[in-house]
Amino acid sequence: MFFGLELNTKLSVVDKGDTTFLKNKEVVIDADLDYQKLTEKLIIEPSSLNIMNSLFNFEGTIDIPNDFDLDLNLKGKKSDFSLLIALSPDDIIPLLNSFENRGDVFFEAAVNGPAANGQTPKIVADFGCENGFFKNPTTNKTLEKLNFAGHFQSEQNGGLESMKVSLTDFTAKPETGVFNIDLSIENFNSPDIDLKLNTLFELDYLAKFLNVEQLQELQGRVEMEMNFHDVIDLSNPEKSIEKLNESYYTKLDVNNLSFIIPGYDEKFENINLKMHMDGHRAIMDQFTIKVGHSDLYMDGTIS
16 A cells, blocks of 8 residues: 655653654655555655755665564765754754855664654764865855765664764864864763864964954963873762873963953963873873963973
8 A cells, every 4th residue: 555644753862761863853754655465564665764854865664463563774865964963952053053054964863663652773873074165244254065874873772872983083273272072972871982183273263263252352272182091970070080091192272362351451472281181190280371471380290
């Protein structure tokens, strides 16, 4: 039996009583369906799924008598970031939409397994971008050559503990500086985070790109190198600080930082910081700051 389906609704995905980042997403489905009465399978012919005005193509089967056993495939490809913005948490969507953007962006996902009687299917998704570009239309500051590959996976009936996400080869070219990151997170209940970060920014550029208004006349350069691997106990996050190990390394250099805080009489300037942290030990090689007619110099260690 062939029939069509047009559906306009809102989607929220809940895991064990907690709402995930897919919350109140506007969804429009336009599908061609074939219900096979003998096997009680629902065949979804190539159809369209619109999430927050971003179009995806999907197809697959639903085995109704076998606990709604799903075998679905979802694909999307666009020349801007609307696909990924549509799947982002609601609180950051306005910020992302404030930038002009373009890039070769793709998203592909497969959903397999029973979805009835309290069960959740396995989800595997790959996404990425080549030649991404962001521009702040107010200040005309740009971020170019944005490239990354992403992967998400959750196991059948695995819950938050089985979820994994990774970003690899994440690189971007700001007007001045560099930005490279590799990130993986496993087990969203007690996240196992592995992060490698290398950044160099001129703060004047960064402030204008992000429309920072809390600080005025922001100048200086920040360079950071970080290697971090640890398990975060979300119920007791302070324990993670107590148990920093040798897999944690950070080097931070701040050079000639200066700024004005609106409403405060004195200017903060000549701020320089050279600091590195290795496992349990933080070493401050140099910290200097000038506020008005006062100067401060510090060095030391924390362990």
